[in-house]
Amino acid sequence: MFLILREKKLSQKTNSSLQLLDIKLLYRALHLWFEQNRSDHFFRRNRNPYRVWVAEVALQQTRMSAALPKLQKFLEIFPNLSTLAGSTEDEVMRAWAGLGYYARARNLRKGAKFIMERYHATMPMTMPELLGIPSIGDYTAAAIASICYGLKVPVVDGNVIRIAARLLRKELPQNDKRLFNEAEKFMQQLVAGEKPGETNEAVMELGQKVCTVRNPLCEKCPFLKYCRTGQNGDHARFPLPKIKPEKVRVSWSILLLELNNQFGVHRYESFKFLKGHLGPPSLLQLANTAESKYSLLPSIFDSLLSQANRLAIKVSHTITNHAITVQVYHLTLKSLPTGLELDFFNLPELSERTPSSLLQKVYRSYENYRDGFRN
């Protein structure tokens, strides 16, 4: 009887989430590890909500090594909320140069102005208020709230998800919402302890240094005793690979219509990509379906294309699961054909109005091509 009960308990334990006792042991092991292994990053020395915010945003989707020098520079130029709020967008973009994801910098500045006006230059201290600030989403709000204010809110990032999947042996793909929920539940238990901010940081740093994507250092892991994959040595299978749609090859024909040294563009209203963006008349052909999509009236586009020159320009770009190769065509107009509603800009103006990196590539390589011809 005793044996049967015991067996039942064991099997429950391996199938369901961790028990309270385990959480306490994990908590202690984690913090012991963190005390001995935490990195002495410069941005951790002088901590205020502003610096934590900027650091967390800079580190989104960006490796520590790449972000650190630029983060340091950024914080020297904009040491506090008011300097950032009082800056121009150009200044912020220059300070952010090389970090990528430039919307992060624009939104950071927007957020600083928002806090100055709405909260009189003081960072709010509750999750809902933090979440209302531009550039602050679930992750960043939880990081600020736990690190700066000691709120017991869990962060869930790629590291947390990976650790949860391996520790709890969740047979779920990396981008499965259910795995995210499991990771959040796990972290909720863990941040219920004394030092939620350090707990959040510790788990992420563990993921960065020990429970790495490839070749994790399980022998150094404070969780090894409790880990349902590290024990078997089959952690490499977890989390299961992302489920993602098949890559589709796309051919994109772009028609540069030149009139008085300016180029015609229109807004992509119901085009497949770059909806709402300003771009040249375009035709898409998807490899798998053999369907064609035009950015403007097909009859007009086809007749113009037949008069245009195909340029020897090679532009490749990926948008999500689409591998795009761009063909660039050029046609000099003498006058604007009737029925063609385009706005005309010179190349610098066009570049200015184009956030899309695909179109930026096209304009840049067209300039190179043209300049090459002159030389």
Place this chain on the structure above:
DNA sequence: AACGCGGGGGC
């Protein structure tokens, strides 16, 4: 809920 953004590093 899906999609676009960007640069760096591992392989």
Place this chain on the structure above:
DNA sequence: GCCCCAGCGTT
């Protein structure tokens, strides 16, 4: 070359 990453805003 391709894949992955300390997410967020927009649609």
